[in-house]
Amino acid sequence: MGHSIVPLTRDHLIEWYGDKGRGPTVRGIAGLVDGKLVAVAGLWYSAGNVIAFCSLKDGARPYRHAIHRTALSILSEAKARHKRIMAVCDRDEITSAKWLTRLGFKPDDGDVWIWQTSD
Numbered sequence: 001m002g003h004s005i006v007p008l009t010r011d012h013l014i015e016w017y018g019d020k021g022r023g024p025t026v027r028g029i030a031g032l033v034d035g036k037l038v039a040v041a042g043l044w045y046s047a048g049n050v051i052a053f054c055s056l057k058d059g060a061r062p063y064r065h066a067i068h069r070t071a072l073s074i075l076s077e078a079k080a081r082h083k084r085i086m087a088v089c090d091r092d093e094i095t096s097a098k099w100l101t102r103l104g105f106k107p108d109d110g111d112v113w114i115w116q117t118s119d
Contacts, residue, residue, distance in 0.1 A: 008042050052074075
């Protein structure tokens with residue numbers, strides 16, 4: 001069956017996060033491998049903040065190049081509309097800090113990383 005990237009729906013969020021997936025306003029994508037949800041990523045809008053997120057299961061890891069290209073696309077569109085985007089560096093994921101750096105984020109306060117325009 002293969003892999004596919006589809007627009008993120010409320011059902012994807014509830015499947016991934018349970019009841020916590022019901023609340024936030026989110027735009028993003030879902031990654032499916034053989035019809036199973038293995039990744040959710042996008043932008044979460046909360047209290048005037050824009051928060052980038054990406055959560056993966058092991059089944060998504062072979063597609064890391066597609067994940068990176070998709071993240072760059074999502075962020076490029078977001079950076080055109082927002083002056084500041086936040087992300088959380090996952091200490092349990094050893095490549096998290098390196099990837100956030102490649103995406104243009106900088107450490108700010110603890111595990112919070114920020115991308116913002118220079119003007």
